[in-house]
Amino acid sequence: MPVQLRKLDSNDADFNAQLRAVLAFEAAEDDAIDRAAAAILADVKARGDAAVLEYTNRYDQLDAASVSALEIRQDELHAALAGLEPARREALQVAADRVRAYHERQKQECGSDGFLYTEDDGTVLGQKVTPLDRVGIYVPGGKAAYPSSVLMNAIPAHVAGVQEIIMVVPTPAGVKNPLVLAAAAIAGVSRVFTIGGAQAVGALAYGTDIIPAVDKIVGPGNAYVAAAKRRVFGTVGIDMIAGPSEILVLCDGSTDPDWVAMDLFSQAEHDELAQSILVCPDADYIERVQQSIDRLLDDMPRRDTIRTSLADRGAMIKVRDMNEACEIANFIAPEHLEISAENPLQWSHRIRHAGAMFLGRFSSESIGDYCAGPNHVLPTSRTARFSSPLGVYDFQKRSSVIQVSEAGARTLGQVAAELAYGEGLQAHARSAEFRFK
């Protein structure tokens, strides 16, 4: 049974309204889930390990005697790595090496150690960059347990110089994913606990006798995890709350339509809410991609998910030209943007907002998801307008450095005092004046 994607044309009078309708997505804010997460957090804060153990045994059908018993030791992680079939182990290692190399470059290019400069009167100003002490990485259990996510979350922290990386991953019914454990071993994770849900977020945010409190929690999770992360924000840092994954393909009509169809599938197979959109100036080409979709879909093991995703949230947009396609891309600010075109640079220079740009027909998003090197944790739901891929910079912070010379204390102190009096803050003014009067 084929799937018909919604077709839009930028020449339609109500195109903008149609486009907004296609993009419209409201993350379901479930009060019951939020209250449940809040209650679990409060309990973990109050009772620590005892609460963590109870919730874990209950929700993950375990029978652990203590939280200590929920820790996976390094030797087990490395055994999991050694136990992988060679081809898969090799692929995981290549991916980790490339992700590390890219993030090392990111650290080197920016945020290695800030700057410092001295003014004529001897006043020194600067910015010191330091890593976070300890971070927590949440890795979902069950079907969404992705080793690539372990690499993408842990390696930037490791490159940033974070001393302790604590990973939590629920293991319902005690089932452990060897690829996830192997990825932890490769990525430089310090400790792993098989806990999940809001109780894991609480343990990482507040700390328990066994589980150390972290400074920031990153990584995707279910609705309870997301609600818990929102609530502990401020006590610890958190990454963005991720929405459904999206791909926007800008194509000039020169790429094999089967390739584009499969790229749309690769996003749609994630889940029913994922969004795949093709933008193209060539109506015939759009039709050919539709035919490829119809021909290729039934062979896909995850065809049902793909079909629902494409039918409910997918779209094919006919535009006047590639310039207009770029403008639409800037409006959508997609998580993944493929510019599948001849000489893609002429178009990518016009893109202001995108999580990751895949340039040229050989740049499939899937290569970026696993092993190109850049991070696959990207801003979703138009947040690329104001946020960035997960990176080394998310595991560093800056401190301003101000060393005022005796001469500077006079010249700057007079300015500060003048403005402080203007704001009615006399102690501010006096504390500056004391230095030169």
Next chain:
Amino acid sequence: MPVQLRKLDSNDADFNAQLRAVLAFEAAEDDAIDRAAAAILADVKARGDAAVLEYTNRYDQLDAASVSALEIRQDELHAALAGLEPARREALQVAADRVRAYHERQKQECGSDGFLYTEDDGTVLGQKVTPLDRVGIYVPGGKAAYPSSVLMNAIPAHVAGVQEIIMVVPTPAGVKNPLVLAAAAIAGVSRVFTIGGAQAVGALAYGTDIIPAVDKIVGPGNAYVAAAKRRVFGTVGIDMIAGPSEILVLCDGSTDPDWVAMDLFSQAEHDELAQSILVCPDADYIERVQQSIDRLLDDMPRRDTIRTSLADRGAMIKVRDMNEACEIANFIAPEHLEISAENPLQWSHRIRHAGAMFLGRFSSESIGDYCAGPNHVLPTSRTARFSSPLGVYDFQKRSSVIQVSEAGARTLGQVAAELAYGEGLQAHARSAEFRFK
């Protein structure tokens, strides 16, 4: 009537518990305020300008005929600047120039335009840095209307290359603060609307016919504004929700105690919840600072606020030595850290967590608050463990760039396919394989 600050000694058996008690601060989460903010946001989202106008006229005792009538034109901003007495205008200009110079340096040192590199097989990887299109700056009205905050919030955005900077500032009873308007003129603010509260946050987040939707909202506000910002996070970016301001003074006992006393006052005068802490290895010196406080306090116009703040939240901590002082500073991760000591660098090198470091006895915090150059919007309540001063980087975001060569599509594609099959994502694998099979 003198004020007695709490005295702690790191030799006390329960010192850590005492210190935690001193630092303990729970931002009051008022459900009524949160619900009220949510209702206003929903109304502004639904009715736009009509709702903004109603709430503004009601809460700010205005009688505006339209939201357009609430806009302050550029000529009025520049008239306010021209109308300042020369000394104050000059001080404001010097402060703005220095803040701009520091943030230009920040942009130049990091995040000017990312990086790009080519691998042996022709695959290109990189990171593109772009400014946000449009940002909103919230400036509180009434007593907390600080022109320095306008400079500190708007200038980094302007330096980052943000094209449109929309400032909102409530004017209860129509009272405008000329210094705030003048600061907006100097800082490069594009448009100013005299609106505030949750309705202003909603207008900026969702946009109305008159007020354009922004990509990020920064700036301090009251509890309604904070609640509204939390709720629109995701639709737009927001800065940290600021807690009470804090200063931690590490002193080796070589600074005039009056200077240190006044530095503690300068924090305490902000509000009753502000926190001023002195850490020193010299018990006699701590006593001398206490005497300076007793002698100087009654002369301060804001003595009542200072007294309450110091009595309720202030502290003086006797430590074994400056090394221990640095360790305590790292635990507290203060918003403002003064290292008032001989050769302060020997100690600042040990500091991992602080919003801003003021080195040497001539570096009063107040100079940093107004005109040293670094930003005065800093992480509070121990969040310097994982967050940074407001900076140019808050108004930029990054996009990953991936251009895979035909050769890379084979080598990388094989790795991606292997891992994709391992994760059960066959469409990911096929989309990589299509490029080389």
